[in-house]
């Protein structure tokens with residue numbers, strides 16, 4: 001059996017709407033992401049298990065993972081041996097943690113391995129983005145690519161091979177807090193303005209390009225000082241109960257930045273020390289998260305999607 005783990009990710013990463021994303025690794029070793037298992041079977045079969053399986057449509061044909069299998073069999077590897085594909089759905093849907101991307105990426109990596117098709121990085125990202133685009137209302141790579149490759153990725157059609165990895169300060173922490181309710185990505189995209197003024201477009205380009213060059217030069221504090229989202233956050237914050245309060249409160253506990261993860265409602269805070277991260281987490285547990293929510297103190301996951309031993313931590 002092949003078992004593939006795909007990590008959660010922070011889309012947009014505040015300054016890079018649809019273009020920047022980072023994979024997350026909780027420091028306590030929790031597998032924050034989906035796992036796909038694939039093994040030989042008499043005929044193609046699909047199973048969905050795990051803590052969030054019940055939140056997905058019961059019809060397998062409506063599950064992205066099974067759709068990926070059918071697509072792969074039809075267009076990429078018609079001779080692939082029949083398979084039992086099991087999706088272990090470990091991330092909540094509509095979380096802002098790249099839940100659909102996790103399922104899609106884990107499934108295509110598992111299929112590529114199972115069928116020994118050895119698709120290129122660009123081919124894989126193309127395939128994955130087609131499926132992400134189906135559900136979120138637009139084609140974007142900022143969950144797919146970090147989930148697949150790990151780390152912080154600048155990612156778009158214009159980017160060579162669709163992905164350029166950026167360095168980060170490895171000492172910093174990222175507190176991710178999922179409040180426990182869903183926010184549909186297509187809905188969160190629907191509240192954004194349809195066009196930007198020239199001034200806003202130029203400022204967005206200046207901010208993102210400066211941010212990337214500063215990271216590349218190891219000037220992490222200067223890059224942090226530029227982190228501001230004027231494109232999505234002002235329009236989405238009213239969809240996320242408690243976000244504005246958290247953004248106002250957390251700097252007092254040591255957060256150097258608070259922003260929305262992807263389309264929300266998960267938020268993330270950047271802290272420079274573990275103590276500050278723990279204080280922010282405590283505040284969030286008390287004030288932002290309901291019984292269905294959770295929070296994790298994370299580093300970036302530099303490994304991306306990978307094979308794991310069957311049953312590890314599951």
Ligand SMILES: Nc1ncnc2c1ncn2[C@@H]1O[C@H](COP(=O)(O)OP(=O)(O)OP(=O)(O)O)[C@@H](O)[C@H]1O
Pocket residue numbers: 055056057062063064065087092093094095096097098099100101103104135136143183184185186262263264
């Ligand atoms: N395996 C799957 N994982 C996640 N969503 C799936 C899956 N299969 C089908 N879906 C459907 O795709 C839609 C995903 O919605 P949406 O894009 O808002 O969520 P998301 O990708 O989980 O969000 P986010 O990227 O913010 O975590 C839902 O309608 C869900 O039922």
Ligand SMILES: N[C@@H](CCO)C(=O)O
Pocket residue numbers: 011012017018019096098136140142143185188189232262263264
């Ligand atoms: N960049 C996407 C991420 C969705 O998870 C958005 O903000 O809509």
